[in-house]
Amino acid sequence: MPGRSVVIVSAARTAIGKYGGSFRTVHPAERGAVAARRVIDTAGLAGEDVEDVWIGHGRQAGSGPNTARQVGKRAGLPHTTPAQTINKACASGLQAIVSAAQEIALGEIECALAGGVESMSRMPYLIDAEDARWGHRMGHFTLVDAMYRDGFTCSVCGMIMGETAELLARQYGITRDASDRFALESQRKAEAAIAAGRFGDEIAPVTIADAKGRETVVGRDEHPRCGATLESLQKLPPVFGAVDGQPGIITAGSSSGITDGGAAVVVMSEERARARGLAPLARITGWASAGVDPRVMGIGPVPAMKKLFERTGTTVDDYDLVELNEAFAAQVLAVLKDVPIAPDRLNVNGGAIALGHPIGATGTRLVVTLLHEMKRRGARRGLATLCVSGGLGMAVAFENLRI
Numbered sequence: 001m002p003g004r005s006v007v008i009v010s011a012a013r014t015a016i017g018k019y020g021g022s023f024r025t026v027h028p029a030e031r032g033a034v035a036a037r038r039v040i041d042t043a044g045l046a047g048e049d050v051e052d053v054w055i056g057h058g059r060q061a062g063s064g065p066n067t068a069r070q071v072g073k074r075a076g077l078p079h080t081t082p083a084q085t086i087n088k089a090c091a092s093g094l095q096a097i098v099s100a101a102q103e104i105a106l107g108e109i110e111c112a113l114a115g116g117v118e119s120m121s122r123m124p125y126l127i128d129a130e131d132a133r134w135g136h137r138m139g140h141f142t143l144v145d146a147m148y149r150d151g152f153t154c155s156v157c158g159m160i161m162g163e164t165a166e167l168l169a170r171q172y173g174i175t176r177d178a179s180d181r182f183a184l185e186s187q188r189k190a191e192a193a194i195a196a197g198r199f200g201d202e203i204a205p206v207t208i209a210d211a212k213g214r215e216t217v218v219g220r221d222e223h224p225r226c227g228a229t230l231e232s233l234q235k236l237p238p239v240f241g242a243v244d245g246q247p248g249i250i251t252a253g254s255s256s257g258i259t260d261g262g263a264a265v266v267v268m269s270e271e272r273a274r275a276r277g278l279a280p281l282a283r284i285t286g287w288a289s290a291g292v293d294p295r296v297m298g299i300g301p302v303p304a305m306k307k308l309f310e311r312t313g314t315t316v317d318d319y320d321l322v323e324l325n326e327a328f329a330a331q332v333l334a335v336l337k338d339v340p341i342a343p344d345r346l347n348v349n350g351g352a353i354a355l356g357h358p359i360g361a362t363g364t365r366l367v368v369t370l371l372h373e374m375k376r377r378g379a380r381r382g383l384a385t386l387c388v389s390g391g392l393g394m395a396v397a398f399e400n401l402r403i
Helices: 028-042 067-074 092-105 146-152 161-172 176-195 230-234 270-275 294-299 301-312 329-338 359-377
Strands: 006-013 053-057 083-086 111-119 206-209 215-218 259-269 282-291 321-324 381-388 392-400
Touching (some): 006 092, 006 359, 028 067, 028 111, 028 206, 028 359, 053 359, 067 111, 092 111, 092 259, 092 282, 092 359, 111 359, 146 161, 161 294, 161 329, 176 230, 176 329, 259 359, 282 301, 294 301, 294 329, 294 381, 301 381, 301 392, 321 359, 359 381, 359 392
Parallel strands (some): 053 083, 321 381
Antiparallel strands (some): 006 259, 006 282, 111 259, 206 215, 381 392
16 A cells, blocks of 8 residues: 555444334434544544544435534534545445545545444435426326435446346356355354354444433344244245346345444554554555446456455455455355355355445445454454445455554
8 A cells, every 4th residue: 555554543333223223213423423432432532633534425315414524523523623425335434444544645634533324214205306396387296215216226227236136146157045045144143243242342332312311222233133044035035026037036135234324443644553552453455446337236346356456465365354245145156256255254243134234334334343353363364345336346455463
C-alpha cells in the first residue's frame, strides 16, 4: 500500500436486527452512533481526536442528508469534524474504511471514524415525482417500494439481484443441493459462534425505549435460524422461478437476510497509534475494486481479489481467514470455483445467509468480525471481500500486528 502505514485500532458493530425486528423504529444513524461511541471509547480517544468521518449507507431514502454527519453528531463528535456518506451499494461500508485509509496514507489527517449503517426495515414507499409533485389530475397513485427501486433491482441491467445469482448458478453448474448445503453450513457456524459467545467482544448493545419509556437492550443477532436442517431448507420453494428456461435454485434460505445494523472502526496512522501507546488490531495492507457484467454481479469478488493479490504479492493461500459476503449461496459457490478457499478459513463464524446483509453496514461488519477472529486465533493475515450491485467487486487485506 503506498503512503504511510494505516491501522485499525478498534472495531465494533451492533447486533444485526431481523427485518421488522427490534431495530425497525431505530434511525440508522443511531445504530451507527452506538458502534462509533464504542470504538472511540475502546481506543481511549476524545471526540476531538477524530478528524474525519466516513460512513457507508446503501439505502438512504428518507433518512435525511449525509448520514455520516448524523452519526458523528450523535456519537458526540464536535461541530468542527467533517463527515461524508458513501453509497457504493453493498461495498459502502468497506469503501468507507478504504477512503479513510487513503486520506491518512496521504498525510492529510491522522485519525478517522469509518463505518456503515443500514435500516432495511425503515425503507419507505415512494410516489414518483411525475405522478405527484407536478400535479395529479385524476386516477390512482402507484406506490413504489424503495427496497426494490434502490436495492433489489439492478439499475444498470434491470435484473433482480437473485436473478443474477441464478445466472451464475447456470454458468458454474451450481446445484440446488450444493446451495442448500452451503446455506446450512452458514447457519451452523453462526449458531456455534453465538453459543460460544464469540460475537461478544464485537457487539455494542443498543438500548431501545418504547413509547412508555421501557427500555430493551438488543445485543444478540436476530436473523440466524438456530436449529435449521437440510430438510427444512430443501422444502423452501425457489424465489425467482425459471431463469433461462431452467428451474430456479435460490430460496429464502440460501439468500442473505434483509436486516438492520451498524458497524464502525477507528482508522489511524500507525505512527500516531504507536505514539499514543495503542496496540492496533491490524494494518491495512491493500485494497482493490473491479467491475464485471452487472448480469453476473456476484462474481465481482474474483477480479477484485486477483487485483489485490497482484498489488500485494500474495495468493489466496496466504490468508488465514477470509470473510466473503454471502449474498447468495450460489454466488459464493461460483466465486469459490474460480478462487478456491479452504472451508476452515472461510466465514468461520457464519455469513450473511445466517447473520443477515444490512447493505451499507455489511462491508464494515465483515471487517469487524474478521479482525476480532484474527485476534482470537492469532491469525496473521485476513481478507474481506464482497460482490456489489451493478457489477462490482471489492477486496481489502489486513495484517495482524499483535503476533
